[in-house]
């Protein structure tokens with residue numbers, strides 16, 4: 001970030017010179033501006049590995065940023081993504097790069113290492129929240145992650161473009177404020193459903209489930225889905241028993257990580273009348289990070305209420321909830 005800022009200061013100094021000095025200095029300034037990080041009025045080129053981070057950068061940077069998001073298709077499994085030469089090219093021109101880390105997007109660190117750039121600032125969400133490879137990597141579902149990412153992004157934008165600090169500050173305040181309804185919804189669900197047992201086909205919603213206080217079951221099965229490995233026969237049997245005997249109130253289904261086995265669990269949940277809710281890893285088109293989270297929390301609330309009304313899970317509810325960790 002420092003290098004990035006100092007390049008910009010260089011461009012600014014050159015610009016000041018051009019206003020006061022002779023033609024030679026003007027020519028030099030013009031060269032600096034057209035070949036520097038970006039001209040004073042050009043947009044800041046940003047690459048986000050995932051489109052929800054790209055969305056947040058866009059909200060914080062407004063018309064001062066030009067954002068490219070790499071993972072943006074909610075119909076593909078991001079865990080199986082492989083970077084293309086197109087991805088590498090986008091990175092070459094980026095002044096700011098934001099990615100998840102914690103092994104969610106290992107291709108990103110590789111590409112960055114292969115194209116070193118002194119003018120590039122990098123923000124890794126996992127570093128901001130103290131997570132690493134092996135932890136549940138779906139960090140954007142933790143309500144505590146995005147405020148930290150937003151602050152770091154805003155700081156980087158101010159460092160790159162200090163002339164517009166007041167606009168970035170205002171955008172940050174507005175963004176942080178816009179997260180309040182999400183926190184309120186999480187608190188509301190927590191008050192009603194803390195300790196209720198649920199299960200999921202993949203750990204994408206894990207941090208949000210933890211925030212709501214739900215007791216998440218079948219974690220090993222979920223990790224196998226995520227890592228594209230085979231779940232053990234015992235883990236599959238336990239999952240099926242939870243659904244058949246309605247030991248869980250809701251099945252959370254990741255519609256971006258589907259295979260024969262997860263589809264089978266979805267079908268079994270439907271047959272057993274266990275309410276299901278579908279979640280995605282990638283932000284769907286037409287949504288913002290905020291509306292996406294709110295929609296999914298609403299869907300969770302509906303599913304939990306349906307499980308409630310059907311009288312499901314009477315046996316499990318009498319068992320004290322295990323302090324469920326997502327990982």
Ligand SMILES: [Zn+2]
Nearest residue numbers: 202204226281
């Ligand atoms: Zn996932």
